[in-house]
Amino acid sequence: MTRTTAVAAILAATSALVNPAAAETELTMYYPIAVGGKLTQVVDGIVDKFEARNPDIKVNAIYAGNYDDTRIKSLAALEAGEPAQLAVMFSIDAYDLIEQDLVVPFDDLVDTDQEKEWLNSFYPALMANGQIEGKTWGVPFQRSTIVAYYNKDMFRQAGLDANKAPITWDELVEMGKTLTNADHHGLMIPSTGYPYWMFQALAIQNGKEVMSNDGVTTFFDDEAVIETLDFWKSLSQEHAIMPEGTVEWGTLRQAFLEGKTAMMWHSTGNLTAVKNNAEFDFGVAKLPGNVRLGSPTGGGNFYVFKDSTDEEKDAALELIKFMTAPEQAAEWSIATGYMGVSPAAYETEALKAYTAEFPPALVARDQLEHAVAEFSTFETARVRDGLNAAIQSALTGEKSAQDALGEAQTSAERLLRDYK
Secondary structure: OOHHHHHHHHHHHHHHHHOOOOOOEEEEEEEOOOOOOHHHHHHHHHHHHHHHHOOOEEEEEEEOOOHHHHHHHHHHHHHOOOOOOEEEEEHHHHHHHHHOOOEOOHHHOOOOHHHHHHHOOOOHHHHOOOEEOOEEOOEEEEEEEEEEEEEHHHHHHOOOOOOOOOOEHHHHHHHHHHHOOOOOEOOEOOOOOOHHHHHHHHHHHOOOOOEOOOOOOEOOOOHHHHHHHHHHHHHHHOOOOOOOOOOOHHHHHHHHHOOOEOEEEEEHHHHHHHHHHOOOOEEEEOOOEOOOOOEEEEEEEEEEEOOOOHHHHHHHHHHHHHHHOHHHHHHHHHHHOOOOOOHHHHHOHHHHHHHHHOHHHHHHHHHHHHEEOOOOOOOHHHHHHHHHHHHHHHHOOOOOHHHHHHHHHHHHHHHHHHHO
16 A cells, blocks of 8 residues: 555545534425426435535435325335335315324424424414324425416406406406406316315305314215305306316416416415416416405325334434425525415514515415315325315216205215224
């Protein structure tokens, strides 16, 4: 060995003692966005900052697609014995994750007064889906409400006040008729993807919830709920302000940007994309009401999987605390349009400056005072599928609203019977 290589070997050994090559704890986090694109870059950036501050923790972020894809892939990994310590999944998955004994409550993970204060720092409306039977199973991060986007240029062209979106169902119909012409519709509400979510918003506005908060009771065949579906159908069949049949969730944002509709209902998670791509003046407003104003919350929560070591659970908690901290929550909100999940996020200099420049970024948060927990029960996926099918069969004219919702209620009662 030459003197040069000997010195290099000593330096390398010394460096290895001071800076261990491998992190002590490695985490796999499943996340509900597609691989590539700006959103993965934002999450990667937040993870990089976390790793820089916590060099003993390595985070592998797996971008799994939509919420359903994320649930399926993360649970399949657990079933196959592959490592997975945490994930962002639907806030409405909580009942099923508890039933399958896959997750641990955050109450069992937090120890210090500071951590308990952190757990109590989120908007209560965003915690509703994650708090079940006195424990907190999910912590909010990628969260939303449904908001109304509208084309202010079209409003002006139709002789309407560009700063006044409809605040009642009657105004929605009246203004929708004024805005509808041969070139575009006055309104589009998506009825694929997450039809139950839009329907829940309408039902709330009509004064009726579609489920209780016990996870085992649904009210699909209630008179007010049936009236709600008839109203949704009337927007196309009677009032002709919406296209007949179904409206695609995945292409609606582009339809709005292309001027095919003057108004659309969609997730606030689309806000930054609309802001960056609209070639017209647009506004954002709370959803209109009939009996009351209202929207369900939506989006994803962090969950910690039970099948992990104590060290991994502690590391997962540190990552979740970091990603939901005001600075990171503000960064995520600005980059996407999703809400800052705590009041403290809106007190950061970054989000205060952004919302002062772009007030629509406050609409989803302000709507929380009228918001309720998103539809969720035990057997959520199967119960939800039945409701989605009922909505679509009524909107396409295959069945009456009463018959479709009656069948969905019968199916839900059968699925939930064993949980009562």
